[in-house]
Amino acid sequence: MNTSINKKPTLRDIPQARLGVWILIAGEFVIFGGLIVAYLLYRFRYPEWAEMASHTNIVLGATNTFVLLTSSYFVVKAHDAAIKKDKNKITLYIGLTILSALIFLVVKITEYSQKIHHGFTFSGKELVEQGKHIESTYWGFYFLMTGLHAFHVIVGAIVLFIVMMGARKGKNYQRIEVAGLYWHMVDLIWIFLFPLLYIAN
Amino acid sequence: MTEHKKTGFLKRFFFSLDHKDIGFQYLLTAMFMAAFGGFFVYVFRYNLAFGPDDIPLYGNLAAKEYNQLVTNHGAIMIFWVGMPMVLAVLGNFLIPIMIGTDDMAFPLLNKISYWTFLLSCIVLLSGFLMPTGAFGGGWTMYPPLSVSDFGYNNPNTTFKANFFTGNTFFLMAVALEFISMLMGGINFIVTTLNKRAKGLSLMKLPIVVWMINIASLLFMFSVGPLIAGTFMLLMDILVGTGFFDAYRGGDPILWQHLFWFFGHPEVYVLLLPSLGVVGEIFSTFSRKPFFGYKMVIFLVLIAGILSLVVWAHHQFVSGIDPGAANIFSLLTIIISIPFAGMVLAYLGTLWRGDIKFTVPMMFALGMLASFTFFGGFTGLHLGSNVFDIYAHDTYFVIAHFHYTLFPSVILGGFAAIYYWYPKFSGRKLNKTLGKIHFWGTFIFFNSIFIPLFWLGLQGQHRRIFDYSNWDKLLMQPNHIMARQIATVSLIFLIITQFIFLFNFFKSLYKGKVAEKNPWKSNTLEWQASSPPGHGNFALYPAVYRWPYDYNHPDRDTDFLPQNEK
């Protein structure tokens, strides 16, 4: 009495790419969460780090925050356009998002070169030579966390580009939503990093 | 199925997106890595029993090589044998076919996951080719020893010199392996949630599918901080940051927290899928419904959540706050309760059962027995912070965790292989060779580790190349004999595995052809042909019942497949 009748495998009503990305986002948050917890543990232990945090460039950081927030808005607009399957608007808004990502990276590079110029490097060698041993590790966190985040920005931009090219050929519109979700995550992580690294002193 | 055989070897084993092929690739890779892990343990155990000179097949062993072999044995057996064996192989092979669908939710991601895994194997093994030799600081990678052999990063070395070290390659390999398993885990969870057959509600899933998914979830929530920690440690080595450098504000204990926050759930990641396999096998070969299905899932969830908050029991004497140690000791000992419930429920399945001693059933019984009686119960000893003062980092700990991991990975893994072999190859393994293999594995495994419990109580500490410095404490005739019993048993254990290899590969081509449902089991995979073709089912099943309706009083047969009304 076998009742195997279906010609195709069953799919539930969950859009599976979106589900996958949500789980991926949860995983990414745990990774950054680990970094942030480690950073906070040290930060509360060493009051010296507050002085180091005051060397960060809040203006550039705030600019980047603004750029990322705007880009999130563009992604939302791109998603709207994707629902309407409006290829031109998709290209426009995703293009703007990628442009924001590029601006973000340019600002980031400016910031990094300023820091390195002032002797605040990733390895903290210069500070160690000045005898500021404990302070040097602050910059390790600064560069590791922002660098890892910048890496996500690059990956996000590449994904968005691929998705955009797909949409221009008129296929896989649903991917825009998924890539957008990922982009929001990149944005949100920055919202955590910015106050922790730049503002709090 | 005929189309299956036509595809070439290269295509099948390198580029196939089919979940069964990927599972098989994982299996072969895990066996390949197990050969390394097994060889390493043979070399250093031989040294401990009979001295470092003229080790057969190896030659003379130096202290540095001893450390490297010990380290890589641990890492390989956990990350490159355990993880693929119980999570990737079982998850890939079983989940789609047991939930009655064609493939994973994201076949390409699955393939990428395997390639990343393979890359991590290559990176790990190429650590041995580095000018400084492979990493030898213990598989737990505690800094500062993992930063350099002398505990600090020499500021004068170049990035390149730091990059081509065993330490860097070891850490990169570990990070890659984590990322690979994360991708696999996402795939398992999405597949299970989204591609279940018609009528297959979550509470009708086979227990092993539940267990693999809970293990994947646990892995995902515990590994993140360690991935972050791995980046930090890598930067300490490569660039010279001070994340774990005590003289620059870093804290070596932070790494221990990050590591064991992952490390304890990791044990359950390895254990749960294997307990799932045992559950399936118990039910099938006792011809009885799985006892306390919902209860077991509930207890597993509780144990999983508890496992995220007990990590510091690995650190009772590592310099954490002694007050906090009390809480961790309490939680650790309390975690025995859900496991007691689980084991009792499993024994409830056996109770009044029509038990058939097939080879998979023997492995499943052996797994549960050795896990419970030695692995689980000595966990109470080590969960006690007071006794751990003495037992920490002695062979008592070694024997304890081998008694948890060996049953989970090896005995559970063999149970799964013997049970599902007819399905995935379409042929049967030789029963007699299987039984010899079981008894050899089981007896020699026990005779390795029971002496080690005693040696641990005698104060024999870990990772020592040569015990002759402690002539009064550890070089009495009894101690030497115990070490030799363990080593000789190990050699026999390894020899026994060749019986399995012979059986496995010979039956792949020459074994008796297996029917569709040789064990008369209920779950959906037995409704597909053996071996299942691409897409698994010609007609996809609809599900009407849970998978454990054995000996249903209303039916004549003693089994009742899930897709029968």
Next chain:
Amino acid sequence: MNFFPESNSSIALEIDNLFWIITGVVGIATVITLFLFVYPMITRKKKRTKIERYMVDFTHKHRIWLYTGMFLLLMGDLYILVKEHSIWQRVEQELPEPDFKIAIVGKQWMWEIIYPGPDGKLYTDDDVSAINNLHLPVNRVIHMDLKALDVIHSVFLPQSRFKQDVLPGRTITRWIKLNKEGKFDITCAEICGLGHSMMRGNLFVESEEEWKDSMDKIYGIKK
């Protein structure tokens, strides 16, 4: 066959006893579980009706059995916890007044013992350091400042059932009271690199007079 090496500290016997207490709890659990394991295998050939086998309903009766088992183990667990708690408190959380203070520094691959010198105070100019040989008086409360220089080591005194990891950049103070004279071992229990297995020290527990003599020898005081 003895299970533990000889013991020389006030805590050692308590730790050994705790081991046997836990083993007792575990032993009872083992007997019960072993019965549940073996009984179904022995009686597997017995003819049973389908209704007897089909225990699908997780009935009240079954649940009681499961809960009883878990409850019994919980009682055992609590017993262990109660027993261990006071020992842990005395060993790790309390520091009784010291009669004598020393410091032990782990470095690759030796133990540096810092004695307080003739003035009896640690970290003053007249501190004297020795390598690997630790002389301690019997029946005195001794404070040990434990440190490491390069990587993590672990001070393990097997006969005293004492162990503490030592970390670079940290000082951990622990106490010990020895009650048996003789020569014992100091070992390193945490892998610390190439020479880990050579990292061995001697603990000499001496009577008051002998100890004073050996201190004088270390301090270079001639009588």
